[in-house]
Amino acid sequence: MGAILSISTTTVGEAIRRRVLLVILMIGVLLISIVPALSVLSARSDLTTTISSMLFVLRIVSVLIAIVLTVYMIPNEIERRTIYTILSKPVQRWQFLVGKYLGAVLALGLMIGLMAGVMLILFYFFKHPPMERMLDLLRQAILYFIEVSLLAAVAIFFSTFVTPLVNFFLSAGVWGVGSLLNPLYDSFANNQGSAPIIRGMAKFVTSILPNFSNYDVKNPIINPGVTIQNETTYYLGTAGYGLLYITILIIAGILIFDRREV
Amino acid sequence: MRRKNTKTTLLGVLALAFVGQFAVSQGYLLGFWRKNYSPGGIVANNLDPSQLALSLFGFREFLAGMLWVRADSFFDQGNYDAVLPIIRLCTILDPKQIDVYATGMWHIGYNFTDEEQRSDRRYIPSALALGKEGARQNPNTYEMFFETGWMWYHKVDDDYGQAVKWFEEAAKREDILPARRNLLWSAYQKAGRPDESLNYLYDLYDRAKGRLKDDQQFGNRQQYDTIENNLDTMLVRMVQRGWVAQHSEEGKKNNWYANGAYDTKPPFDVGFSAKVTVLSDRVLRVEGTWNVLPVGTRIRIVLRDADYPQAKMAELDWDSSDSVNLDPPRNLTFMQDQLFVRNRHFNRKIDMSKDPTMYPFIAKNYLVEFYYNPRSAPPHIQDKFGFNGEGFTDKNFLRTDVRETIQFKPAKFDDHKFPIEFEQIPLKDIPQRVMYTTLSLTQEQIRRKGEWSDKTPVVKTVNYVESTDSKDKDDVIYIPNLRVSGTGDAKAPAEAPKK
Known part of the structure; x- marks a missing residue:
């Protein structure tokens, strides 16, 4: 456990020092900061515009940071040969992988926390919303954090056997398709005219790939007024789902990494 | 190992x-997300591939918000045509944005006008279809039910049973604002159902009283006073217009209406007559008589293709569409306007020449329809004519078959409690007495072509008599002396123009 902890804390330190991540983070914070000014363009629905734009920036920037942060983690260690120093100590490969992953998740937590904090402060300062809406935004930010933690697991899994460039596109692709799953399934389910084979395929893909759209609960936040029953159970369900999928990806990653020659 | x-x-x-x-x-x-977090709607069939890809990535609300910002700038520039596709796109991307539905519906229904500010009523079925779609997508809030009802109540200003239907649904939703809940009583009254109006007013009164008891704030006091005042007025009207005498059990048994002196007795003959002159290509002058001196009468005039597909008498089948079509039928003509009566006659020039896309006049034959429904009359005129025209008649053009009184009752709901089917119950014992007549014109007459290029086409009702009054008297409105009777059969003062 000590080995995992020290690897993860080192990883957080490395992540914070990486300029490319800091630049992306700064751009994210900057974009979130200008959103309140943008909303005045839509006099009739400025709250809607503000919330949807802020959440859009938060999600996109978080996803970008998660992919850029994780795709280089394992390959960089191998390329710089620092992995030999680590593995020559009493550290198992699985501990190295888990430590790296947890470090990435912690770094992501810090970065998303910063962006979410700026978002909430600006939202409160400019729009003076009721506390429930602030909490709604916070809940969505937490779900985005779980979403990118899952994405980081996807990227870590791929990084055990593909190059960073390929991993970048693979992870982005998996996130893209995973974000499509619920809306696509929903759209086909609503459209009785769609072919049964396409609907069947949509269901099959939904069962196989990690479903990132489960974490996208912003619609009732943007358009309030709908009472949702048992929302906490849903949040726990999505967290559990994320944990299960992360377990799958990390175990698969361990199994592959264990056989890999470094 | x-x-x-x-x-x-x-x-x-x-x-x-x-x-x-x-x-x-x-x-x-998956099921929970679809039920509670999905923006809903069918995007697959309605967007092009690039829009579809972006929207499915979970950024539908953001895209809709950005498009709505763009729509705002088009509104400010007065570029109304450009707003239409954006509205549609926004509602497809995020059907939960009620503001887009409500504004879009208002925009489609009200903002497309000709040079004389006459609405293009070919858009109204689409506006109502958008309202219906908005209500279906947002069944838990009163807003789109109310907005759709308002379109019937105010813009269509006829078929009030439809307004009642939507307002009733709005009133079932918990979040309806008290002031908006009130409108249903007026819709009941205009729908010719004063008994229900009165019952609803009592219900509103109890609610207002309860609110005032809980909180003595000014708004609650004002609501209470308004409803109390409306209730008083309604009771007086129901008695004086002879409704209680005609419809209560006791009244019927004791023949109250036949024996009593009610404002609606005897029915007043409005003596409608009209003449339409085609002054030049697509320019008409409509003049005629209406023997009611108090100001406030507006007679509906419709000029339309004789074989307009969704036409009914003096209106379109406004409820004909469930799908939003932002492109109205460009080859069909439907003009609707009001003739304002002053000093017992009306005289109006209707110029359609500046708007050939709104009035294409492609068909060969046209109908000019004249229609007056006492249900749409202002209260001081309705005091004489009654809720359903009981005190109204026209020797030549009284009709009771033009409009039916229909009550709508929800018969089937979907999973989200949205009423998808309504039972239509015709209320045969509440007939609508209206004035309705038509004149015919041909395309050549309206366009002043062929044999009509140097002849002035004139069509008139059989009872039309040329007036010798000078037109400059139109600028003076003669107000009847209320001491004579205060109703439409008031004797005009000596200086008022006589027909």
């Missing part, structure tokens, strides 16, 4: 986790 065991254990955990995620995702999360 140990290594092999560990690998087997890991594979076992992996398989279990996979089954677990499948169960959680398919068994619970």
Whole structure:
């Protein structure tokens, strides 16, 4: 456990020092900061515009940071040969992988926390919303954090056997398709005219790939007024789902990494 | 050996986790997400591939918001045509944005006008279809039900049973504002159902009283006073217009209406007559008589293709469409306007020449329809004419078959409690007495072509008599002396123009 902890804390330190991540983070914070000014363009629905734009920036920037942060983690260690120093100590490969992953998740937590904090402060300062809406935004930010933690697991899994460039596109692709799953399934389910084979395929893909759209609960936040029953159970369900999928990806990653020659 | 065991254990955990995620995702999360977090609607059929790809990535609300910002700038520039596709796109991307539905509906229904500010009523079925779609997508809030009802109540200003239908649905929703809940009583009254109006007013009164008891704030006091005042007025009207005498059990048994002196007795003959002169290409002058001196009469005039597909008498089948079509039928003509009566006659020039796309006049034959429904009359005129025209008649053009009084009752709901079917109950004992007549014109007459290029086409009702009054008297409105009777059969002062 000590080995995992020290690897993860080192990883957080490395992540914070990486300029490319800091630049992306700064751009994210900057974009979130200008959103309140943008909303005045839509006099009739400025709250809607503000919330949807802020959440859009938060999600996109978080996803970008998660992919850029994780795709280089394992390959960089191998390329710089620092992995030999680590593995020559009493550290198992699985501990190295888990430590790296947890470090990435912690770094992501810090970065998303910063962006979410700026978002909430600006939202409160400019729009003076009721506390429930602030909490709604916070809940969505937490779900985005779980979403990118899952994405980081996807990227870590791929990084055990593909190059960073390929991993970048693979992870982005998996996130893209995973974000499509619920809306696509929903759209086909609503459209009785769609072919049964396409609907069947949509269901099959939904069962196989990690479903990132489960974490996208912003619609009732943007358009309030709908009472949702048992929302906490849903949040726990999505967290559990994320944990299960992360377990799958990390175990698969361990199994592959264990056989890999470094 | 140990290594092999560990690998087997890991594979076992992996398989279990996979089954677990499948169960959680398919068994619970997907259904819950679809029910509560999906923006809804069918995007697959309505967007082009690039829009579809972007929207499905979970940024539908953001895209809709950005498009709505763009729509705002088009509104400011007065570029109304450009706003229409954006409205449609926004509602497809995020059907939960009620503001887009409400504004879009108002925009489509009200903002497309000709040079003389006459609405292009060919858009109204689409506006109502958008309202219906908005209500279906947002069945838990009163807003789109109310907005759709308002379109019937105010813009269509006829078929008030439809307004009642939508306002009733709005009033069932918990979040309706008190002031908006009130409008239903007026809709009941205009729909010719004063008994229900009165019952509803009592219900509103109890609610207002309860609110005032809980909180003595000014708004609650004002609501209470308004409803109390409306209730008083309604009771007086129901008695004086002879409704109680005609419809209560006791009244019927004792023949109150026949024996009593009520404002609606005897029915007043409005003496409608009209003449339409085609002054030049697409320019008409409409003049005629209406023997009611108090100001406030507006007679509906419709000029339309004789074989307009969704035409009914003096209106279109406004409720004909469930799909939003932002492109009205460009080859059909439907003009609707009001003739304002002053000093017992009306005289109006209707110029359609500046708007050839709104009035294409492609068909060969046209109908000019004149229609007056006492249900749409202002209260001081309705005091004489009654709720359903009981005190109204026209020697030549009284009709009771033009409009039916229909009550709508929800017959079937979908999963979200949206009423998808309504039972239509015709209320045969509440007939509508209206004035309705038509004149015919041909395309050549309206366009002043062929044999009509140098002849002035004139069509008139059989009873039309040329007036010798000078037109400059139109600028003076003669107000009847209320001491004579205060109703439409008031004797005009000596200086008023006589027909």
